[in-house]
Amino acid sequence: xxxxxxxxxxxxxxxxxxxxxxxxxxxxxxxxxxxxxxxxxxxxxxxxxxxxxxxxxxxxxxxxxxxxxxxxxxxxxxxxxxxxxxxxxxxxxxxxxxxxxxxxxxxxxxxxxxxxxxxxxxxxxxxxxxxxxxxxxxxxxxxxxxxxxxxxxxxxxxxxxxxxxxxxxxxxxxxxxxxxxxxxxxxxxxxxxxxxxxxxxxxxxxxxxxxxxxxxxxxxxxxxxxxxxxxxxxxxxxxxxxxxxxxxxxxxxxxxxxxxxxxxxxxxxxxxxxxxxxxxxxxxxxxxxxxxxxxxxxxxxxxxxxxxxxxxxxxxxxxxxxxxxxxx
Numbered sequence: 001x002x003x004x005x006x007x008x009x010x011x012x013x014x015x016x017x018x019x020x021x022x023x024x025x026x027x028x029x030x031x032x033x034x035x036x037x038x039x040x041x042x043x044x045x046x047x048x049x050x051x052x053x054x055x056x057x058x059x060x061x062x063x064x065x066x067x068x069x070x071x072x073x074x075x076x077x078x079x080x081x082x083x084x085x086x087x088x089x090x091x092x093x094x095x096x097x098x099x100x101x102x103x104x105x106x107x108x109x110x111x112x113x114x115x116x117x118x119x120x121x122x123x124x125x126x127x128x129x130x131x132x133x134x135x136x137x138x139x140x141x142x143x144x145x146x147x148x149x150x151x152x153x154x155x156x157x158x159x160x161x162x163x164x165x166x167x168x169x170x171x172x173x174x175x176x177x178x179x180x181x182x183x184x185x186x187x188x189x190x191x192x193x194x195x196x197x198x199x200x201x202x203x204x205x206x207x208x209x210x211x212x213x214x215x216x217x218x219x220x221x222x223x224x225x226x227x228x229x230x231x232x233x234x235x236x237x238x239x240x241x242x243x244x245x246x247x248x249x250x251x252x253x254x255x256x257x258x259x260x261x262x263x264x265x266x267x268x269x270x271x272x273x274x275x276x277x278x279x280x281x282x283x284x285x286x287x288x289x290x291x292x293x294x295x296x297x298x299x300x301x302x303x304x305x306x307x308x309x310x311x312x313x314x315x316x317x318x319x320x321x322x323x324x325x326x327x328x
Contacts, residue, residue, distance in 0.1 A: 005042070007279065008035040013190060017199065018077065018152055022063060026056045045193065052196045075119050075149075079128035080275040081254040084149050085206075086178075087159035088170035089136040092208030092237060094118075096159065097133040099243045105133050117149060124244075124251040126271050127258055131250075137174045147181050155253050156185060156203040160222060162215030162234065168222050175226065187229060204231045204253055206246060211236035257321035259285055268324050276319065283315035286327055293327060301326040 012035055016028035033049045036042050075082075085093040094105040094114050101120025118133045132153075135143045150156055158174065161167040175185060184192075185203035192198035207219045219232050233249050235242045257280065258273035276284045282302075286294035303309045304323030319325065 004037060005045075006035065006037060007277075009037075010190065011277075017189070017191075022056060022059045026053070026060050029053050029056060048196055075117070075130070075132065078119070078130045079121055080251075080256055081154035082130040082132065082152070083122075083155045083157055083250050083254070084132045084134060084153040085157050085159060086134055086137060086146070086150060086174065088138060088161075088167065088174055090164075091136075091159035091161045091167065091171075092206075093133050093136075093159050095208065095237045096157070096206065096235075096243075096246070097131055099237050099240075100247050101131050103131075103133075116143075117145065122247050122250070124247050125258060126273055127251065127256075127275055129251060129254065137177055138170070139173050139177070142177050142181070147178070147183060150178065150201060151183050151199045153201055154189070155250060156201050157206045157250060158185060158203055158230075160205060160207045160218060162207045162209035162218050163212050164218075165214075167218060168225050171222065172226060175228075185228065185230065187231075202253065202255075204233060204249065207232060207234045208237055210234035210242060211238065257319065257323075259319055260322070260324045261285070261289065262324060262326050264326055264328070280319055281315065282313060282317045282319065282325065282327075285319065285325055286315070289327065297327060299328050301328070 009032060012028055012031040016025055016032060019025040019028050029049060029052060033046065033053065036046060085096055087093050094107045097103050097105050097118060097120050098107055100122045103118055103120030105114060105118045114133055114135050116135065120131050121128045122131045132149060134146050134149060158171065160171050178185065182198040184198065184200045186200035187202065188200065189202040190200050192200065205222060207215050209215060215234050219234055233246055235246045237243060255278050256275040257278055258275055260268050260270055260273050262268040274285065274288055276288055282300045283294060283297065286297045297315055299312050299314060302311050302313050302317065302323055302325055304320055306318060306320035306323050307313060
């Protein structure tokens with residue numbers, strides 16, 4: 001029987017993956033068990049959740065009050081989502097970070113110039129997302145902190161060097177090293193069925209040095225050799241339009257839409273949208289604005305493609321990208 005998991009379940013699952021402390025993970029896992037549909041198709045998943053809950057409760061109890069403020073080594077999450085750049089040595093990760101954000105990483109022709117993760121903020125249509133460059137992955141060279149970053153990312157951008165004949169083999173090794181650590185590059189994020197030790201992370205392939213004739217051939221070689229149906233973006237990092245296209249592809253891959261809010265009787269400010277997941281509702285937007293607003297929400301007025309201009313809708317109305325919403 002199919003599991004038929006709900007959006008509420010996937011929201012709780014994402015909160016679990018993004019949690020930075022054992023206590024936060026425990027709360028998210030309890031929410032996953034609360035909202036998961038209860039039928040035979042989810043019996044194994046429910047069992048896995050209960051098993052993990054038992055472990056987490058023991059972990060939280062062992063921390064005690066003295067260590068309840070446990071700190072995570074992860075970067076604070078910024079913007080509407082986190083995109084982690086990974087790849088073999090010299091595949092252009094640092095150059096992407098430099099061109100797409102205001103960060104100033106070391107960009108060098110020699111391998112392993114990136115010694116530790118470096119964050120930056122990329123902007124697309126008034127929305128910011130976090131972009132993190134990471135040290136290179138190679139055979140038996142996998143920085144421990146990198147796995148945690150990848151497993152908690154909203155999106156992974158795996159870089160291939162469009163000028164190198166070795167890049168496909170090296171990137172297959174990157175995939176294998178991650179898979180050996182129960183971290184899989186995939187088309188969607190989530191845990192493997194009834195296995196909360198194996199994580200699937202939504203990913204795309206960025207082929208750098210895309211201005212070279214070899215880039216398209218290398219992209220096809222990767223597709224044939226890997227057997228993975230991941231989206232591929234070929235980008236020339238000397239071209240501002242290519243960099244912008246890559247940023248747009250990253251934002252779209254986060255699975256978010258932009259929503260503009262306005263107060264009754266006032267004009268909308270079109271340079272500061274909020275973001276909610278694709279398929280998100282008026283209630284999701286209200287919750288994003290403030291929990292109290294969501295609890296007191298009576299109705300909303302919407303301008304945009306999901307309604308006729310000024311239409312009065314309820315809290316379960318599904319919004320579209322670019323909608324303007326007035327909460328009442």
